[in-house]
Structures are given as C-alpha cells and as structure tokens.
Amino acid sequence: MIHSVGEDLTKGLSYKAVKVSVGIVGCGVVGTGTVKLLLTNREILRKKTGIDFQLTKVADLNWERKREFEVPEELRTTDYREVIESCDIVVELVGGKEFAKKLMLEALESGRHVVTANKHLLALDGEEIFLKAQEKGLRVGFEASVGGGIPVIKALREGLVGNRIETIYGILNGTTNYILTRMFEENLDFESALREASEKGYAEADPSLDIDGWDAAHKINILASLAFGRYFPFEEVHVEGIRNIQKLDVELGKELGYTLKLLAIAKRFDGEAEVRVHPTFIHSEEALAKVSGVYNAVMIEGDFVGKTMFYGQGAGSLPTASAVVSDIVDAGIAIVSGNGGEVTPVDWESEPVKVRRNFFSRYYLRFDVPDKPGVLAAISRVLADFNISIAAVLQKEMVCQLAGKRGEPVVPLVILTHKAYEQDVQSALKEIRELPVVVGEPVLIRVEEEAE
Template structure:
C-alpha cells in the first residue's frame, strides 16, 4: 500500500521528520508493508540552514500543494491561527492529519476533533506530548482496559533542566535559565515553559485521553517556576524533598483535578530522580497499578519518531478500513474540574527573630483546620539562607494535608499579622507513592 505524505513546516521537528522518512522509509515498508511516499514539504523560508538538504522537487512555499498532493497532512508549524486553519482545511478536503501542536489541541481540540469525526478522518497527535515517549499510544491502547486514577508528569524539559541545576549546582533561577538558553534548552522568550503553559497543554491532552471527556483548558490550574527562590529548593532538600514542576491529573470525588505547579516530592521517588531535560510520566490504573514512561520530551529526532508513528498508525487504519471509537465523547458535557486540592504544604514566612511568632502563625492555621507537621530548625534555615545578623529570619512550616481553599484563606489572614514581612512562599507537597 502506498501512502502519500506532505509536511507543512520544516523547522526543527519538520527537518527531523523529513530526514526520518527519507532514510527509513524502507525499514517501515519492511516492517509494515506500507510504502510511505513523501510528496511535498512546505515552508516559508528555504534559505535558512538545515541539518539536511531537502530535495528541490519536494520543496514548496504553498501549503495547498501539500494538501492537494497528500493523503496525510503533517502540521508542524506550531502556534494557533495558521495551524488551525491549515488543519481544518485539510480535514475539509478529506485529508487525515498528524500534528505535534499541543497548544492547539489543548485549547481548540473540541472544534478540531469534532470536524474530524464529521468527516470520518483521523488525527494523530502522539508527538504533542512527551516528544519520543509513546505516552498517547500507551493511554489509548496499552492501558485501555484500565480505569485511570492518576497521572503525575514531568512534562517540560526546560524547567526540569533549570530545577536540576538549582538543586545540584546551587544556581539561582536566573543563572540556571541563562545556562539553559545558552545550551539551546530554553527559548529566547521562555515564558511558555517557565510559566507552566507548555506543561498545562500537555496534561490537558493526557487528561482528555485518560478520562474520556473534554477538559476546558481554562479550567487547568497553572503556576510556573519564574519566582522560585534557591533557598526553597535547598530547604526542601533538607526536608527530604526534591522540587519539580509537576503536572497532575487525578480523580477526586466524581471530579478530576488538572493542575501544574512547583511541587515537592520525596527525594527517593522515581520521578524525583528524573533530571536535566528528560521527561517522565507516572500513570496509575486500577488493574495495572503504577507504570512509568521516561525519555526525551523534545528534540528533532525523538519528536519526529512520534510523528512518523502516527503516520504509520493512520495508514494502517485506512488500509484495514477501521473505525475508531470516539474516545473523547465530545457530545457530552465537560467533566467536572475540582479546584479545592487536598495536599500537604510547605510554607516559608519572613518574620522577626523573637518569641511568640510561631504561636501567632499556628493559631491562624488552626482556625482553618490546618495542622503543622514540622517546623525546620531556625539555625539550619538561617545557615542556608545566609541571613546571619538580619532583622528577619525565615520561618519554615510543613503542614499535614489540608484543603486548598482553607490554605489560601489562612495565608491571607496570616499576611495581615504585623509579624509577617513580605510575601509568604507556598509550595504544595505530594507524597503519593510514585
């Protein structure tokens, strides 16, 4: 069977995909019997240097050439406006689509998947989450017999690299970010990564697959690492925790929580040991238990591998005339998104070095049914904070589990106390066995 493939966007991932298809098409044919023919590659700039020289007969500036001469259109331009128009146009003209566009699927997936269903077409999106990690296929196929209960993910390599440098090399955030940019791990404008939006797009997509319902992106709780202090990373280490930007999706009382934020996890846990630019996703199903997927979450070749995996999957479905179940059930109401998280908390206050301070804070916490699990010794905190001789000292508290709403109300009341200087630092602590 011969399948014609066209690609729109020949940047980092597009170049890797072209290279893979040109070099390994014979391997794919040998393994699957499918003859993949790359017909057109569209890009707006063919003068910029690339790792490979795309053959002249494949190049075009017009994306319509790709749509007209392909059975499967691969969208690798990113962004929302043009990418969305391209995908909808391809679907309207009866073309299957493969995309790595996590933002588009998370924010406008409802419209896109509805259009594909109406046309009886397939959309492949393995490359939208986890780069070369086959996490979408695992959820859709390998774990299909399970009721998924939780997903914990380190889904952004840039932030994981920054946090690794802060933890292991005692770098502050700005220097770790600068190093990440120098090495090409962070963009000149790193906002999507460090503010948590990239991870939020990915956990939104995974949640929709895992729970089989539409998850409005605006209901995902997002908090990034831009304002993290090296002191808190090091204090967490003293308490036996490692700080990660964690993407969390879990069932809770008929709803699901979908959130991204800096999170302390136990240093002995597997996810805590995922360092540098690597990604990892821990999934718990009711029958399979806990499984972990690990690998490079971005990059030209790993992501290209996922793109081509989708191409082959769609080609097989077309060959065998299969009809996929509508896994997202778009016609139903969106699933309820819980916002009142139940978690432990790490809190750091700047307070005067005098008696009675802890008592004042603990009284307010008690008013909101929040109990203190431990207080880090002042001497140890001051040594790490290097604040000898200053008028204020850090007061570090670790709580037992409490509800998010109670914690936020308690913090607002504590901030009104005359003993509190500046803004408190609050970091959630997850202690599930992962």
C-alpha cells in the same frame, strides 16, 4: 484520495507493500527530523508495516535557513496547498494557532488524515478539530503533542484502555525541568539557570510559554481530556510557573528530602477532577524526582494497572519525529485497511467533568520571621484554627540574612503540612500575613506524594 492501496510492490521483495503518501507542512526542528526519519528509515518502515510511506512534499516559507538534514530539492515547496494536494496524510508541524488550525481543517475537509505535534492548538481548540475529523471519518494523530518521543498518548488510549485512570503526574516541559535540575544540583538561582538553558538552546528567545507553565498546561490538558473522557476546559487548568522560585526554597526543600519539579497533575476523585500545573515538591526518592535535565516522564495510575511510568526525551528533533511517524503509520494502516481504527475517541464520557478548584494537598510554607520567642506559636495557632495539621517544621539558624520590615534580621521558618484543603491554606495565609511577626510575602509550594 491519492494513495494506491492494492498496488503491489512485491516484485523482487519478500514482503508485500502498498504505497501511502505523506506531506509535511512546517520544516523547523521537528519537521526536519520527520523528513530525516521518513527518508532514512523508509525501508525499515516498509518491512515492519507492509506500507511504503512516500514523502511527497514539504512546505516551508524559508528554505534558506540551515537545517540538520537536507531536504531534497524536489520535495520543497512554499505552498501548503501543494502539500495537501500531494498526499494521503498531512503532517502539521508549523505550530502556533491560527494558520495551523486553518491548515488542519482544510486538510480534513479535503479528506486527508492529519498528524500534528501542536499541543497549544489542541488544548485550546481540540474539540473543533476532532469533531471535523469525526465528521469526515478521518484520524487526527497527536502522539508528538505530549512527551516528545514517549508513546504516552498511545499508552493512555490503547495500552491502558481497560483502566479507569485516576491520576496523572507529569514532568512535561524540558526547559523548566532543566532549570530546576540545575537549581537543585548546582545551587543556582533562577536567573542563572535560565541563562544557562538559553545558552544551551533549551530555552526559546521568549521562554514564557515554558517557564510560566503554559506549555505543560497545554499538555496535561490533553492528557486529562483523554483520561477523563471529556474535553477539559483549558481555562479551568490551574497554572503557575517557576519564574518566582527562590533558590532558598529549593535548598530548604532538599534538606527536608524533597526535590522541586514543575509537575503537571490531573486527578480524579469523588466525581470531581482537578488539573493543575505548579512547582511541586516530591520526595527525592520517588522516581519522578530522578527525572533530570531535559527528560520528560509521565506517571499514570489506573484502577487495574496500578502505577506505571513512561520516560524519555520530551522534545528535540529526532525523538519528536519518532512520535510523529508512529501516528503516520497508524493513519497509513487505517488507509490500507479502510478503517479509521481509533481505539478511544477523545470524548467518550457522557457526564461533564466537575472541576475541583479546592485542591487537597500537602503544603510547604515558608515565612520570614524574626528569631524571637512566640513566632512559631502564633503561626501554628492560625494553622490550627483552619484545621491544618503540621507534619514538620524547619527553622534554620540564619541560613541567610533577610532584612525584616523594620530592618531587623529574620530567619526562614518552614512548615510542612499534612494534607489540607487549598482554601483553608489560603485563608490561613491571609491571616498569617497580617501577623506583625511575619515579614514579606509567605511562600507556598505544594507537596505531592506519588506513592499514596
């Protein structure tokens, strides 16, 4: 280890400080923000922690591209090994899977603590990385992997450590939340809202990781693993994105008092756990419904604390840097005190998680039907056969003209159910689809009640 614990920097200072060195691999948006924070707030960090965090090297393959903050010439390198050699704490901000994994394993192997924002990698290969860290007695900080600047990992592992966590609801992806907010507020269709998000720089050139729900799924998988105390297998996460959301459903939901969000959900009951990401209606008066634009929020419910919510900027250079630095500080304290200092191991539950696929939820169902007698009776008959109870019905007089199977005009019929089992609802839909009165594909959107 290179750090100089015990080196006394108190000369002329009113406080003690020891040095800990930090290197960064990957100087994109978050990397640049982290460099800026470490250099700008170095003094305030030193005062708060008694540790002087010294940035030694920053690796990136491209030093030509324009950045929001200029990385001092002498810190730049294109060789990640030079970063590892130079420091006590390696910050991995390259993203992606293969190289990031190789880098993290190499850093741990050589005795460096690691800090990362890489949700993709952790959701898929977290176990391997954490096991390596455990083997070496080192930390892997990942506060920045979920919720940008919101210290939600720390809250879950430390602040709420006394609780059995029952439920997590998260708005964990800013891009999709921006799109849904614009669809809700301005009555845009999906394509227009996506175009707007791209123009504002909120959507990637290839936005599929965001809009198809994968980014949120990586994040909720990390939170679920922490909450349930076992690595939740990523392939068991149910993932649906917002690509097929029609503005008609956003409008009709709004009329019924609901706001559409891409919700990431982890729930546990009766010894089973479900983890899922899908477009979800939540009551417009609930706190999560008010989380708009690129903000993120996570609602965590524990057996003692009840309902708590954490809110902030879920992405962006500076907020994410704030999270990265909180992990750097924790690693620095671990170094100085000679203590791993992990409060909660990721994997503490001895029993495997039983995965529940048959969700128990409320449902918004939309059918396009001709405006004729007997339609509602036919559909509600099938629902009753499957034990699905109806909470509300909304049939609008020609909200829009939809061309029916045989060219006749159809109207949207919305049924809001009470809680029902997913399998029953899917079976009912299969039968309803076959009814001659139903035109096209029924729409299913789950409805969650935050306050139950």
